[in-house]
Amino acid sequence: MNISWFSPLDAASSEIARYSEQLLPFLQQVAGVAVVEDGSGASAGWWSPADGGLLPEPGVAPLPVYHIGNNPLHLPIYQRSLQEPGLVVLHDLSLVDLARHLSHDLEQSGLWKDQMCRQYGDEVRALVNRSEKSVADYNEMVARYPLFQPFVAGAMGV
Incomplete structure (x- = not known):
């Protein structure tokens, strides 16, 4: 191999x-x-x-x-x-920060938020928006909603 x-x-x-x-x-x-x-x-x-x-x-x-x-x-x-x-x-466990860096690099500031909503549904959007202004909300978001699907979607295995 x-x-x-x-x-x-x-x-x-x-x-x-x-x-x-x-x-x-x-x-x-x-x-x-x-x-x-x-x-x-x-x-x-x-x-x-x-x-x-x-x-x-x-x-x-x-x-x-x-x-x-x-x-x-x-x-x-x-x-x-x-x-x-x-x-x-x-x-x-969570790749939220990587998604945020990707959004910044691609100059698509809302991309990471859309990725969160695609993985967890629109009900997470309010927490995602609050997480930008509150460390407590950010920590809750990362703990409850670890983002990873966009980074493994095309993988042969994980």
Whole structure:
């Protein structure tokens, strides 16, 4: 089996990058890791496919594995997952902040609110609107309505 691994790469700024850096040497013992990148094309300088593990099997398409968390570092990974479906590993219960960053990047300020309503129905809209002005309402929204469906909708598995 071949795998393409998509994760933040800077261990100083991401726990998921640190997790990837620690896990990949063990994963390479059972699978060929074809690529390790952050979704925008940057490769991990600390990773090498020839570090004593299995080399990618020629002619076998790699399974993309996308590590998605609630941080803007994950936007390129999410956007890459839309181009080539694969396995999505969620590292946070709620991806509300990621949805808000996506809305900002796309200059569609209401997108994240629409995503919340699509996942939970229009009855959540009042709480979503209040959450912008109240930390208590924001915390309630995130705890009761963890947003994740938009980020796994096209996945082959979660």
